[in-house]
Amino acid sequence: AQSVTQLDSQVPVFEEAPVELRCNYSSSVSVYLFWYVQYPNQGLQLLLKYLSGSTLVKGINGFEAEFNKSQTSFHLRKPSVHISDTAEYFCAVSERESWGKLQFGAGTQVVVTP
Amino acid sequence: DAGVTQSPTHLIKTRGQHVTLRCSPISGHKSVSWYQQVLGQGPQFIFQYYEKEERGRGNFPDRFSARQFPNYSSELNVNALLLGDSALYLCASSLTDSSGNTIYFGEGSWLTVV
Numbered sequence: 001a002q003s004v005t006q007l008d009s010q011v012p013v014f015e016e017a018p019v020e021l022r023c024n025y026s027s028s029v030s031v032y033l034f035w036y037v038q039y040p041n042q043g044l045q046l047l048l049k050y051l052s053g054s055t056l057v058k059g060i061n062g063f064e065a066e067f068n069k070s071q072t073s074f075h076l077r078k079p080s081v082h083i084s085d086t087a088e089y090f091c092a093v094s095e096r097e098s099w100g101k102l103q104f105g106a107g108t109q110v111v112v113t114p
Numbered sequence: 115d116a117g118v119t120q121s122p123t124h125l126i127k128t129r130g131q132h133v134t135l136r137c138s139p140i141s142g143h144k145s146v147s148w149y150q151q152v153l154g155q156g157p158q159f160i161f162q163y164y165e166k167e168e169r170g171r172g173n174f175p176d177r178f179s180a181r182q183f184p185n186y187s188s189e190l191n192v193n194a195l196l197l198g199d200s201a202l203y204l205c206a207s208s209l210t211d212s213s214g215n216t217i218y219f220g221e222g223s224w225l226t227v228v
Contacts, residue, residue, distance in 0.1 A: 004156075032213065043118075043204055044157070044219040051214055090156050099213045100147050100206070101170045104156030 002027035004091050006105035013081055013112055021076040021108045023091030033074040034092040034102065035065055044090065050074065061085070086112045116140070118207050118220035126226045127195050135190045135223045139207030145169075145215075146188040148180055149204040151222070157204055163188055164211040192225075200227045 007022040025031065032051050036044040048059025055067040065076045074091060088109050092102040119138045127133050139146050145164045149157035159172040163182035177193045186207075192199055202222040208215040 034217075036219075041221075043221040044206075046216060046218070049216075092156075096213060098170060099215070100145050100162050100164075100208055100211050100217060101159050101172075102147075102149075102157070102206075102217065103159065104149075106156050107154075 002029075002031060002093055002095065002103050004093055004103055004105035006089075006091050006108050008108050009106065010109045010111065013110065015083055015112055015114050016080050018077065018079050019081050019085075019110060021089050021091075021110070023074045023076065023105060025072050025074065025091070025093045027072075027093060027095065030096045031093045032096060032099075033065075033067060034094070035059065035063070035074075035076050036090045036092060036104075038088045038090065038107075040087070047076070047089075081110070081112050083112050083114065085110060118205055118218050120203075120205050120220040120223050122223055123221070124224045124226075126228060128228055129195055129197060131195050133192050133195060133225060135192075135203050135205075135225070137188045137190070137205030137207075137220060139186050139188070139205075140218055143207035143209050143218075144186050145208045145211045146182055146186065147206045147217070148188070148190045149206065149219075150174075151202040151204060152198075153201070160190070162211070169211060195227045197227050200225060 035047040091105040147162040148160040151157040161180040162170040166182045182188045205220045
């Protein structure tokens, strides 16, 4: 069994400031890791994913995440946020043998203010 | 190309009724998954279908069922609706069930049970 913990339910941030969203996971098997974004009243959009290789993953809209196996973490960062980054962000894991079955965290609401 | 399309976008049902939600995957995608997202929570995996066969089922009661058609579209059926079934139901598709294929989400069907 696996689980995903997003350590912050809400993160307020000023425009042009950096932001970090924390995600920890637990699993007894190897996993793939994902970050999705959900804008109000919309579905989920993939920001980035870690499958293998370099532990630093770059995604869309200037986001990046770093996989840390020893700490079982996959934190998401952006050096300078925009108002349009206001959204809900979800971390997710998938067992390597079960592609397509995502286990999501509870989400982190990012609110960007001028 | 069209993304994952779901219908209806919104619907209201009464307790005890039955509901059918529909999903058309991206053209060429053969894997479809369903998720339930209760307000304020992350999506929860319900079913995955690949090539018309069930590949996985989440921890949901037998009132929930699904199927995939020869054209790879899918239906999610929920019987004997409960108030707690009120949620956003998301459909996701990927090219195959092999690792590495990006999983794309539709915008969901909002179900309200009264």
